[in-house]
Amino acid sequence: MEFVVASAVGVLTAGGVYLMLRLRTFPVILGLALLSYAVNVFIFASGRLVINQPPILSPYGEASYTDPLPQALVLTAIVISFGMTAVLVMVGLSAFLESGDDRINIDGDGPEGDAEEDAQ
Amino acid sequence: MMHWIIVPVLLPALLAPILGFIMRYDITLARVFSTVGTVVLLAVALGLAVAAADGQTHVYRLGDWPAPFGIVLVLDRLSALMVLLTASLALIVLVHAIATGWDARGRHFHALFQFQLMGICGAFLTGDAFNLFVFFEVLLIASYGLMIHAGGRGRLRAGVQYVVMNLAGSTLFLFALGTLYASTGTLNIADMAVRIAEIPAEEAALVRVAAVLLMIVFAVKAALFPVQFWLPATYANAPAPVAALFAIMTKVGAYAILRVHTISFGPGMPGTEGLADTWLFPAAIVTIAVGAFGVLGARRLMPLIAFSVVGSMGTLLVAVADFTPDATTAALYYMVHSTFAGACLFLVADLVISRRPSDRLTPMPATVQNGLFASLFFAAAIAMAGMPPLSGFLGKLLVLDALREPGSIIWVWTAILAGSFLTIVGFARAGSLLFWRSTAIPLPIPMQHDPRTTGQFTRATPMQVAPSIAAIGVLAALSVFAGPITGYLEDTSEQLFDRESYIAAVLQPEEVEAQPESAEDLPAVEGN
Numbered sequence: 001m002e003f004v005v006a007s008a009v010g011v012l013t014a015g016g017v018y019l020m021l022r023l024r025t026f027p028v029i030l031g032l033a034l035l036s037y038a039v040n041v042f043i044f045a046s047g048r049l050v051i052n053q054p055p056i057l058s059p060y061g062e063a064s065y066t067d068p069l070p071q072a073l074v075l076t077a078i079v080i081s082f083g084m085t086a087v088l089v090m091v092g093l094s095a096f097l098e099s100g101d102d103r104i105n106i107d108g109d110g111p112e113g114d115a116e117e118d119a120q
Numbered sequence: 121m122m123h124w125i126i127v128p129v130l131l132p133a134l135l136a137p138i139l140g141f142i143m144r145y146d147i148t149l150a151r152v153f154s155t156v157g158t159v160v161l162l163a164v165a166l167g168l169a170v171a172a173a174d175g176q177t178h179v180y181r182l183g184d185w186p187a188p189f190g191i192v193l194v195l196d197r198l199s200a201l202m203v204l205l206t207a208s209l210a211l212i213v214l215v216h217a218i219a220t221g222w223d224a225r226g227r228h229f230h231a232l233f234q235f236q237l238m239g240i241c242g243a244f245l246t247g248d249a250f251n252l253f254v255f256f257e258v259l260l261i262a263s264y265g266l267m268i269h270a271g272g273r274g275r276l277r278a279g280v281q282y283v284v285m286n287l288a289g290s291t292l293f294l295f296a297l298g299t300l301y302a303s304t305g306t307l308n309i310a311d312m313a314v315r316i317a318e319i320p321a322e323e324a325a326l327v328r329v330a331a332v333l334l335m336i337v338f339a340v341k342a343a344l345f346p347v348q349f350w351l352p353a354t355y356a357n358a359p360a361p362v363a364a365l366f367a368i369m370t371k372v373g374a375y376a377i378l379r380v381h382t383i384s385f386g387p388g389m390p391g392t393e394g395l396a397d398t399w400l401f402p403a404a405i406v407t408i409a410v411g412a413f414g415v416l417g418a419r420r421l422m423p424l425i426a427f428s429v430v431g432s433m434g435t436l437l438v439a440v441a442d443f444t445p446d447a448t449t450a451a452l453y454y455m456v457h458s459t460f461a462g463a464c465l466f467l468v469a470d471l472v473i474s475r476r477p478s479d480r481l482t483p484m485p486a487t488v489q490n491g492l493f494a495s496l497f498f499a500a501a502i503a504m505a506g507m508p509p510l511s512g513f514l515g516k517l518l519v520l521d522a523l524r525e526p527g528s529i530i531w532v533w534t535a536i537l538a539g540s541f542l543t544i545v546g547f548a549r550a551g552s553l554l555f556w557r558s559t560a561i562p563l564p565i566p567m568q569h570d571p572r573t574t575g576q577f578t579r580a581t582p583m584q585v586a587p588s589i590a591a592i593g594v595l596a597a598l599s600v601f602a603g604p605i606t607g608y609l610e611d612t613s614e615q616l617f618d619r620e621s622y623i624a625a626v627l628q629p630e631e632v633e634a635q636p637e638s639a640e641d642l643p644a645v646e647g648n
Contacts, residue, residue: 020288025280032287039294046302070301073250077294080257084290087264088283094268095276104284106277106353 005045012038025092025102029085036081043074122171125180125195127164128203128241131157132234140231151218154230158211161237165200165207172200173608175615177625179247187247187627188311194247194626197612198452202244202375205456206368208594209463210237216467216587217361220474225270225359232269235262236365243372247626249300249307249334249384252376253293256341260286263369266362267354278357285350289340296333303327310626312384313619316391324391331385331392335399338380341373343433345406352414355426360470363422364463370433371455378440378448383619387443400441401528405535407434412539415546421472421479424550425465428504431539432458438532439519448613450518453606457511457598461503464591468496471580471588472554481550486558488579494555496588501547503595506540511598516540518606 012034019031047067055068096102135157143150172178172195180193214233216222223229239259246252264286268279301307303326304315316327336347343351351370355363377396385392411431418424436458439451473479475487487493499510506512516536523532598605615621 016291020284028284032284032291035288035291039291039298043294043298043301046298048302070298073297073301073307076250076254080254081287081290084257084261084283084287087261088280088287091264091268091276091283092280094271095273095280098271098276099273101277103277104281106274106281 001049001051005041005049009038009042009045012041023104025096025104028104029088029092032081032088033085036077036085040074040077040081043070043077046070122178122180122195124164124168124171125178125193125245126182128161128168128207129193129238129245131161131164132238132241136231136234136238139234140228143230144227147224150230151223154233155211155214155218157234158207158214158237161241162204162207162211165204168195169200169204171195172197175611177615177622179625188306188308191251192247192308192626193245194310194622195245196622197608197615198375198379199244201452201456201609201612202371203241205371205459206237206240206244209368209459210365212587212590213361213365213463213467215583215590216364216470219581219583219587220361220470222270222359222361222470228265229269232262232265233365235259236266238262240368240372244375247309249309249312249380250297252380253290253297256293256372257290259369259372260290263362263366266365267358269359269362275357275359278353282350282354285340289337292333292340293337296330296337299326299330299333303330308626309380309384310623313386313389313623314627316384316389319391321390327385327391328395331381331395332399334380335377335396338373338376339400339403342370342377342437343373343407343430344400344437345403345410345434348407348410348430348433351430352423352426355429355466356420356422360422360466360473363426364466364470367429367459367462367466370429371436371459374433374436374440374451374455377437378451378616382443382448382616383622386617386619388619397441397443400437401531404434404437404441405531407431407437408535408539410434412542412546415543416549418546418550419481421469421481421550421554422466424481424546425462425469425504428465428543428547429458429462431543432462432504434539435516435519435536438536439522442523442528444522445610445613445617447519447522448616449606449609450515450522452609452612453511453518453598453602454515456605457503457515457595460591460594460598461500461510461512464500464588464595465497465504467588467591468493468500471584472497475578481553483553483557483561485561486555490555490559492580492585494551496585496592497551497555499592499595500588501551503592505543505547507544509599510592510595511602512595514599514602 016031016035016038019027047070050066053064053066055066055071057065139150139153178195182191236259239255239262242255243252243259246255264283267282268276297307304312306312306315319327340347355366381396385396387393408431411427411434414427414430415424418427436451436454439447439454472493476484503510503512506516520533520536
């Protein structure tokens with residue numbers, strides 16, 4: 001099971017990084033979504049992989065349990081990354097509608113009009 | 121337990137929704153409440169700084185849960201100083217934004233501004249690494265809104281770049297936290313220090329990975345080479361008052377490096393000792409060079425100032441990278457100075473640019489009140505470049521004086537001195553183009569472009585100039601009272617490096633003994 005989880009994290013990360021390097025809004029959003037899935041699984045696994053165990057201590061003796069903290073952390077991470085992706089979609093959409101271009105890298109120093117000239 | 125510690129987080133957090141929901145259509149009401157809220161925040165920050173001056177580490181346990189299990193806010197001299205810095209900068213920026221009408225050019229400026237303050241104050245106060253991540257996200261999501269405030273093509277495109285960069289950074293932050301939790305079983309900064317100290321050097325590979333990942337995340341925030349590239353585009357396209365407020369955001373990164381890499385991964389840890397400074401030092405040197413060349417090569421005023429901010433972050437992080445109390449004192453002095461100097465430059469630039477057709481560094485007809493703007497820009501520029509008599513000179517002097525070890529002196533002194541020289545040349549060029557050669561151009565020519573040049577003749581009101589003058593006043597006060605301030609900062613860095621008392625204050629000593637490695641060797645490992 002460790003192998004499956006580890007390679008899932010690896011594949012998701014690799015796909016996410018590849019898509020991010022496309023530097024176009026839509027692939028980058030997908031890439032960031034993949035990266036956030038990868039990191040969620042990763043955090044979940046940081047409490048060790050356990051099957052069929054409750055995340056609470058049993059009051060009746062020595063029953064084992066799974067670490068509840070990563071589950072709480074991953075919940076926070078999911079909420080935040082979901083919200084951030086929504087923000088990014090909105091900002092990316094308005095930037096595309098405003099400029100007609102979905103390229104992400106812009107020249108920092110060029111006058112505002114120059115970015116367009118560079119693109120052509 | 122002193123409840124005032126939570127106020128810098130709670131006050132903006134409660135004020136922001138009220139501003140956003142109830143006062144969204146009444147800009148006057150929003151302005152009044154936002155200003156009053158920021159003034160109260162400044163008063164509370166002053167009170168906290170006085171309370172922290174007793175040299176003790178005050179701990180606020182949320183929900184009164186004991187430290188490694190619950191989240192704690194920690195107030196020591198350093199966090200009190202940073203909160204005070206944030207509040208005073210926020211007040212200056214807010215007055216400027218209101219006086220120049222920036223806050224009315226889009227919706228929700230004041231609500232986002234308060235959320236931003238909540239995130240920044242929370243990041244400075246928290247004693248828990250995951251909580252630090254949450255406050256980073258709070259300040260980032262507010263900064264996304266502020267960054268694209270008032271819209272516009274260039275600003276939205278720069279906004280997308282900024283959001284993407286920071287989302288990638290957040291993902292990296294989570295990977296780092298996951299690795300840390302997997303290897304130490306805790307995310308409390310003080311508890312982490314206890315656990316990492318127990319890990320022998322040969323088994324610390326995972327912790328080292330996590331430490332470097334965390335440093336990259338903080339370096340993104342602090343605009344350190346090679347992840348500084350987002351800053352010029354962002355700051356140059358952000359609304360000027362927002363760029364001025366962002367002057368504190370880079371300092372959040374520097375603060376986080378200082379806090380986490382001193383207490384958790386700092387000197388004396390067998391596993392991670394010497395890790396941060398090895399990488400931080402050369403990166404900071406290159407950052408100074410990038411900033412200096414950027415200032416020299418900029419074709420527009422806003423990127424020029426943004427690059428000078430990059431250069432100042434380099435100088436700051438060179439001092440941080442030494443991880444000794446002396447150098448940290450210099451770093452803290454320079455941090456306070458460069459926050460106000462950078463913010464002041466952006467505010468003055470806003471006054472100038474709004475009266476010119478664009479912020480290109482080409483001779484254009486002189487603006488009204490050319491002399492006033494020129495002298496403000498001159499004062500702010502000599503502060504940023506590090507010339508006497510303002511505090512930039514003293515700050516750089518302190519940094520140079522602190523970093524005199526044989527191995528590093530050549531690099532540090534060359535980088536800072538040559539960087540300062542290039543920055544002076546760049547600012548002198550910009551200033552003479554903007555204010556001096558402009559006077560040689562006769563006025564009537566640009567009158568054909570009516571809509572753009574009408575603003576050229578509106579005089580700046582005293583309220584619009586006051587924030588810039590206040591920032592310069594702070595810089596002057598920093599150099600006049602350099603003695604007492606440096607004394608306070610010496611105590612601050614001494615307290616920062618006194619790891620034992622920090623740990624003892626956060627985790628009660630008897631509890632540290634009572635629960636060794638509670639989460640690390642869970643019985644759950646044998647579950648599969």
